[in-house]
Amino acid sequence: MKIQQLSIFVENREGRLAQITEVLAAAQIDIRAISVADTSDFGILRLIVNDPGQAVKALKAAGMTVSLTDVIGIGINDRPGEFSKAMRILADHHITVEYMYAFISRDKGKAFVIIRVDNDEKAMEALRDAGVVLLSAEEIHGM
CATH class of the missing domain: 3.30.2130.10 (VC0802-like)
Known part of the structure; x- marks a missing residue:
């Protein structure tokens, strides 16, 4: 029973998390769980969402780097x-x-x-x- 998690590359800059979550909201994606691991320059946003496939499509269409794990x-x-x-x-x-x-x-x-x-x-x-x-x-x- 594996679950697909989204891993999104996030530059550490103002408003980046807002942009990502706005893309998901526009695609009607509901976030179930969230984690952020960061360094001084970038982070990895990990999400469990209600529709991983649709979330990946929406994020990639918005030019974001995302993978499923x-x-x-x-x-x-x-x-x-x-x-x-x-x-x-x-x-x-x-x-x-x-x-x-x-x-x-x-x-x-x-x-x-x-x-x-x-x-x-x-x-x-x-x-x-x-x-x-x-x-x-x-x-x-x-x-």
């Missing part, structure tokens, strides 16, 4: 220790986490984490076998 999403109970359990599963299976970001769902008591790992299939199998809820793209897009 497979990530996995997990749903965990919003309680101390739940996230730690998921991370322990990945560590015990020698899976490296490259980056992650989290968001809270509309469902009370649930948190979702988007994770980029070095081995999607192995990570999904290990998490699923341990009872961690994997999220489908449809679930994320429908939130």
Whole structure:
């Protein structure tokens, strides 16, 4: 159950995030989760959206550099220790986490984490076998 994430190259200049989000808004794209990693000159904006294919088309048409990356999403109970359990599963299976970001769902008591790992299939199998809820793209897009 992989989820497609948009990665957008962003120059560190005034109004750039406004331009990107305006392109998405005009294309009726709804942002589900967002993360920005930056340096002094540029950043990478990572987004989970309701329609990745349409978002890529709109952004490329606007002259932006964008790519799709497979990530996995997990749903965990919003309680101390739940996230730690998921991370322990990945560590015990020698899976490296490259980056992650989290968001809270509309469902009370649930948190979702988007994770980029070095081995999607192995990570999904290990998490699923341990009872961690994997999220489908449809679930994320429908939130």
